[in-house]
Amino acid sequence: MRRLSRVSVGTTAVVGCVIGLGVEPAIGQDVEWRTYAADHASSKYVPLDQINAETVRNLEVVWQQSTVPDGTRGDSTVDAPSASQNTPLMADGRLYISTGLGRVAALDATTGALLWHDPPPPSTDGAPPRRASAVRGLGYWTDDSDTRILAILGSTLVALNAASGARYPDFGENGAVDLIQGYDDPRVDSFRWRSAPLVVNDIVVVGSMIGDITNHTMAALKEMPPGDIRGFDVRTGEQRWIFHTIPKEGEPGNETWLSALNEDRASWEYTGNTNMWASPSADEELGYVYIPLSTPTSDYYGGHRPGDNLYAESLVCLDAETGTLVWHFQAVHHGLWDYDFPAAPTLVDITVDGRAIKAVALVSKQAHTYVFDRVTGEPVWPIEERPVPRGNVPGEWYAETQPFPTRPPAYDQQGVTMDDLIDFTPALRAEAIEILDDYVWGPLFTPPTLIDDTPGGTKGTMVVPGLVGGTDWNGAGVDPETGILYVPSAHSGTVVGLGRSEHPRSDVDWTLKGARHIPGPQGLPLFKPPYGRLVAIDLNQGQILWSVANGDGPRDHPAIAHLNLPPLGQGGRAAPLVTSSLVFLGEGANVGAAFLPPGSGGKMFRAYDKATGAVVWEMELSGGTTAAPISYMIGGRQYILVTVGWDDMGSEYVALALPE
Secondary structure (H helix, E strand, C coil), X not given: CEEEECCCCCCCCCCCCCCCCCCCCCCCCXXXXXXXXXXXXXXXXXXXXXXXXXXXXXXXXXXXXXXXXXXXXXXXXXXXXXXXXXXXXXXXXXXXXXXXXXXXXXXXXXXXXXXXXXXXXXXXXXXXXXXXXXCCCCEEEXXXXXXXXXXXXXXXXXXXXCCCCCECCXXXXXXXXXXXXXXXXXXXXXXXXXXXXXXXXXXXXXXXXXXXXXXXXXXXXXXXXXXXXXXEECCCCCEEEEECCCCCCCCCXXXXXCECCXXXXXXXXXCCECCECCCCEEECCCCEEEEECCCECCCCXXXXXXXXXXXXXXEEEEECCCCCEEEEEECCCCCCCCCCCCCCCEEEEEEECCEEEEEXXXXXXXXXXXXXXXXCCCECCCEEEEECCCCCCCCCCCCCEEEEECCCCCCCCCCCCHHHECCCCHHHXXXXXHHHCCCECCCCCCCCEECCCCCCCCCCXXXXXXXXXXXXXXXXXXXXXXXXXXXEXXXXXXXXXXXXXXXCCCCCCCEEEEEEECCCHHHCCCECCCCEEEEEEECCCCEEEEEEECCCCCCCCCCCHHHCCCCCCCCCCCCCEECCCEEEECCCCCCCCCCCCCCXXXXXXXXXXXXXXXXXXXXXCCCEECCCCEEEEECCEEEEEEEEEECCXXXXXXXXXXXX
């Protein structure tokens, strides 16, 4: 592992109202990480400063542990996957993880040693443990007498005793809740969800992930089950409520699902998806949970579902006790771009023009930041409905306008203009201009188009930001003391082309025929850098304070190496960790990065000055970050824990701390 110290140069004053939500711990006090994104507010913040701009240069690796610490059975072992996206919880001196076998385990938070694990079902042939998908996070709940870890294992919800790992036999049936059951839709015959359940007071909020991307070789079906949201009793596992993400007849929003031509049913009756595949956030004092939702069936063609399609691509606020709708905001009408809300909303108290606001901020694939009063749902700054381009796909229904926040500004490129093209050299720019001729391009929300295979025809639409953002599931972090949001962004673009389905069972007129990262000249990106960035947004002012490149990027490419360019940014998916004085951010891994530029990801892990964005320290790890890092303090020592992976290694947890 390679480590490099840098000295931060210069100081920039950050003007904002201090909210005073984070409190520096007393000497000897442990600081825990009990929720997927640090807390119910999804802040990714800890009020710790033992590791600061002066001491960070002394960070060292103190332990490493495979993401499959429970993978040994007799003489057989199971290798860890290369890209675990699990972010552990830390409480009571233990780290709680979803292992590479898709089970739950507890590690010693100071050494990484395995304390207990929920074993896989025994095999009948003596084979090694069967692997299931790890999930991104777990849930945590405690009262005066009981502490539980809540986990999604395949299609079941289980509750484990935090101290022993034992299951509760009176939770659900024989210790598990069958999540395939309990829907109001008979078409639901499976369940899958990789995000973290959130326990709000005594309710476990669970989403779902109905597969939503189909291509021309698959059976593209307009009829799919919806991705409804549910709440379960944390003690018994009883389902307490269900929220229909596609409203049924008589429910608010049902009128936004119109009838398609030659269809005798309204589109709400058969359309599905509209999942919460990301994680929710909550305000336990208000009793509200904030749900980020995704695109309906199918992502890129919606002629069979005319209308604005609530509650797709919406932020929905529910009463956590009853599942009743409190308020909602739809960011994309009649979505055609796969612009799911992919990350947990961030809750923070801010002050705008002298007025204190309990706010919720939601970053997005399209590089907008939407900011609302989290009590009422009113936008903090106006959000304008603006005309957007119409397409010409036969049978498609197009929304006339889309919502555009007036503040904060977009934090990454939106749409395509000639000014966006790479211009390091005249030759590269000329090649970039020539590439444009093969595609349809234009402003944000330029819709997908049909692939035209005739000479001179276009190969689809350039969708920028692409299908992974902007921001994806990695999300943002916030300093609750200042109201400053820290947003990593990958500068991506995707070619989306439609064509006839080749599958005999398909009943959708047009489906995805080509989707790939936008090509560029000589293997370089088509657009100007940075290709990965970290952006600081003052939510009190609605302004971007600074934006810096995250990593070197392709600056050593043969076509531009002679130019001695500054860092260009690494286009990997990376999540931030915010502490009292620093922001930590990796570069992402080189696996699990579909639709990102070639060569995305890197092994560097950095600390940035929160006021200026200057890099104050960096270290090369064994792999690139594959999940959100966490920090905690135990026994007077602050730790930073990072999940890493690479295409030639099994993923592992790496713990950093200062020398004792």
